[in-house]
Amino acid sequence: MSVTFSDLIQIYRESEPLIGSEKRLFCIQTEQQLDILNQLLSDDNYENTVLESENTLELGAKVNLIFGTPKPQFGRFFNKLDDFIKGDITQFNNDALSNAPYFIKSENLASFDENVPILKSYQVVRDFLRQLIAMDSYTDVVNKKLIFFSKKTFELSIDVTIKLNEFIQLIRDLDDEQRKLIIDFQEWLNDEETSSHTDEKKSILAFVLSDSLPSDANFSDVIQQIARISESVQAQYALYLENFSYEKFVKKLEENTEKFVTKINDTISKVLPQFLGLPFLTAVPSALKSADNWLIYLALMLYCIICGYGLSNQKLVLDHIRQDVERFESKGKIPEKLKEQWKEDKARINKLLRKQRHLYRLLFLSLVSCFSYGFIRFLFQIKILQIYC
Numbered sequence: 001m002s003v004t005f006s007d008l009i010q011i012y013r014e015s016e017p018l019i020g021s022e023k024r025l026f027c028i029q030t031e032q033q034l035d036i037l038n039q040l041l042s043d044d045n046y047e048n049t050v051l052e053s054e055n056t057l058e059l060g061a062k063v064n065l066i067f068g069t070p071k072p073q074f075g076r077f078f079n080k081l082d083d084f085i086k087g088d089i090t091q092f093n094n095d096a097l098s099n100a101p102y103f104i105k106s107e108n109l110a111s112f113d114e115n116v117p118i119l120k121s122y123q124v125v126r127d128f129l130r131q132l133i134a135m136d137s138y139t140d141v142v143n144k145k146l147i148f149f150s151k152k153t154f155e156l157s158i159d160v161t162i163k164l165n166e167f168i169q170l171i172r173d174l175d176d177e178q179r180k181l182i183i184d185f186q187e188w189l190n191d192e193e194t195s196s197h198t199d200e201k202k203s204i205l206a207f208v209l210s211d212s213l214p215s216d217a218n219f220s221d222v223i224q225q226i227a228r229i230s231e232s233v234q235a236q237y238a239l240y241l242e243n244f245s246y247e248k249f250v251k252k253l254e255e256n257t258e259k260f261v262t263k264i265n266d267t268i269s270k271v272l273p274q275f276l277g278l279p280f281l282t283a284v285p286s287a288l289k290s291a292d293n294w295l296i297y298l299a300l301m302l303y304c305i306i307c308g309y310g311l312s313n314q315k316l317v318l319d320h321i322r323q324d325v326e327r328f329e330s331k332g333k334i335p336e337k338l339k340e341q342w343k344e345d346k347a348r349i350n351k352l353l354r355k356q357r358h359l360y361r362l363l364f365l366s367l368v369s370c371f372s373y374g375f376i377r378f379l380f381q382i383k384i385l386q387i388y389c
Contacts, residue, residue: 003039005075005101008049008067009110011037012103015065023054023064034059048074076102081118081168086161089126092133093141098126121174124182125223129158131186132222135202148206156209158219167220178226185230200240201233208232256328257345261352263321294381300374304367311367315360318353325349 014033015024028034037057040049050068055061069077073096078084084104091098101111109116133139136156138147144159160167174182189201212229213221222229325346 003036003045003049005070005103006110006112007036008040008051008070008075009103011040011051011065012067013108018064023066025062026065027062028057028059031059037063047071072097073100076100078102078104080104080106082164085122085164085168089129089158089160090144092130092158093139117174118172121171121179124174124179125171128182128186128223129219131189132156132158132219135189135205137202137206148202148209150203150206150210152210154206154210154213155215156213156217156219156222160219163218163220170220170223181230182223182226185226185233188230188234197237197241201237204236204240205233208236257349261349263317294378297374297378297381301371301378304371304374308364308367308371311360311363318356318360322353 011026011033012024015026017024026037028037034057037053039045040051041053041057048071050070052066052068053063054066055063057063067077076087078087081104084102088098088102103110107118109119111119113119132146136146137149139145140147140155144157146156146158148154148156189205194201208229209217209222212225212232329342329346
């Protein structure tokens with residue numbers, strides 16, 4: 001059976017200190033207590049618990065227990081709150097040790113105790129420190145400093161032992177509202193939805209810290225000014241996002257405008273070369289001066305029909321482009337600052353659309369004229385009109 005650090009603390013709390021000695025007196029009153037003690041004192045668990053007994057274990061017996069220093073990964077004993085903070089907060093680069101449970105003798109507090117304000121506050125502050133470490137540019141482990149790079153280099157000392165009493169009092173004074181503020185700011189810094197802008201967040205945080213704190217600032221100063229720092233960082237980030245969105249929309253607007261212009265220019269232009277053949281086909285019969293050229297007029301009419309299909313298709317494309325422009329304006333959510341630019345771009349697009357519509361009408365009239373000419377000449381060639389002349 002495996003034992004936990006909480007089992008060891010349970011026995012510790014139920015024992016009494018012996019005056020003038022490091023030993024503690026424990027009275028075995030239940031089978032459960034006897035079983036737990038046997039497990040804690042077993043050879044298999046001694047390496048973790050380092051617990052010794054001077055007496056034989058039996059129900060109803062009083063035994064003298066010697067609580068040694070457990071294996072750190074199993075659990076940690078601290079005599080005072082000062083010792084705990086000095087020994088724990090410096091382990092920010094050792095997850096296995098910093099996450100191990102602990103017990104503070106002077107406060108009779110264990111890490112697994114629930115609803116203990118000072119422990120909650122300390123945990124919140126420690127988690128926030130870890131977040132700051134993740135946001136810095138470089139961590140100077142030896143000198144216990146976080147290095148931030150912005151417009152200038154800023155060094156933040158995380159050696160809270162320099163102002164230990166002030167730091168402890170700061171933790172004791174944190175209320176639910178302040179704890180929530182720190183938690184919310186930490187979660188915002190670590191928000192996965194904005195992970196694509198992490199570098200910008202780091203840069204803004206570095207700038208705000210260097211702008212808000214003295215050059216010899218300590219981590220305690222950050223906690224004291226957390227409300228102002230949080231507000232300033234998030235406000236500047238919101239401004240960055242607004243500018244980022246603005247620049248992104250400017251690019252989008254320019255791309256869409258060019259796309260509309262290109263499409264418009266490509267519409268009638270795609271069938272224009274076909275129309276250049278109409279004058280040639282119209283002039284061929286006259287050039288041949290042949291009486292047997294009705295096939296040429298028939299070919300001219302067929303060619304006109306083909307050109308007509310192509311022209312009507314491009315007219316549909318023009319109509320769709322016009323609808324796309326209107327849809328982009330109504331659903332594109334164009335920012336107020338860009339509406340003037342869009343007004344100019346739309347005027348240019350509409351001007352091109354009008355010119356292409358005029359060109360469409362001109363080509364259509366040319367097409368009808370050529371088809372009519374070919375049709376009449378075709379009828380003459382096959383002697384239909386001559387019967388009535």
